Amino acid sequence: MSKLVLLRHGQSQWNLENRFTGWVDVDLTAEGVAQARRGGELLKEAGVHFDRAYTSVLTRAIRTCEMALAEAGQGDLPMVKDWRLNERHYGGLTGLDKAETAAKHGDDQVKVWRRSYDIPPPPLETGGEWDFGKDARYAGQAIPDTESLKTTLDRVQPYWDAEIAPKLKAGETVLVAAHGNSLRAIAKLLFAVPDDKIVEVEIPTGNPLLIELDDDLKPTSARYLDTARATPLPAI
Secondary structure, eight states, rough: EEEEEEOOOOHHHHHHHOOOOOOOOOBBBBHHHHHHHHHHHHHHHTTTOOOEEOOSSSSHHHHHHHHHHHHOOOOTSEEEEOOOGGOOGGGGGGTTTTTHHHHHHHHHHHHHHHHHHEEEEEOOTTTSSSSTTGGGTTTSOOOOSSSHHHHHHHHHHHHHHIIIHHHHHOEEEEEEEHHHHHHHHHHHHHHHHHHHTGGGOOBBOOOOOEEEOTTTTTTEEEEEEEEEGGOOOOOO
């Protein structure tokens, strides 16, 4: 039986400011740092020892992974960084204040953009402040100009299938420290969450989700290590 831990990065500066972040590389707040370290302490208390760790190419996820591993006494474990574990691309909403956006477009429209499975926000304009086309981390890649959760899953799943799933099938214990939507995409895969139910799945920041898997990578148990900050999980 293999084990998987999904760890959403700690609170970021733009989480605090209530802005749409997506691929913008903002750092953790002091609270986010504390959440990452607490996540590592919980992993140590639970006796989880990792064989591998994966994260995105964004600072808030990388630092969360580093600090959690350090607190768990496994700071020397190498991390594999890949852009396909990035947060979803929020397109033309990137950088905007969520409350101001709701006041402009209406709460219902913003809820559709944020939480629906297959309706993306408006695309990001080329050449603007948040154009990632010149970022060396994405050299040679086809950069999206917006993403829904569905298109986020479309990039996460091939990476999962090719890189992470084989390690789990070999019986390894794996940490994936990433983002709310890239982790929701993985949760949708593992728990076979229907399209219309994934909107109800929310992964809290800095709270390790420990999942035990059978030989076919079907969850046999799942629990958040910080029970006081747990959110409802899909049925197993």
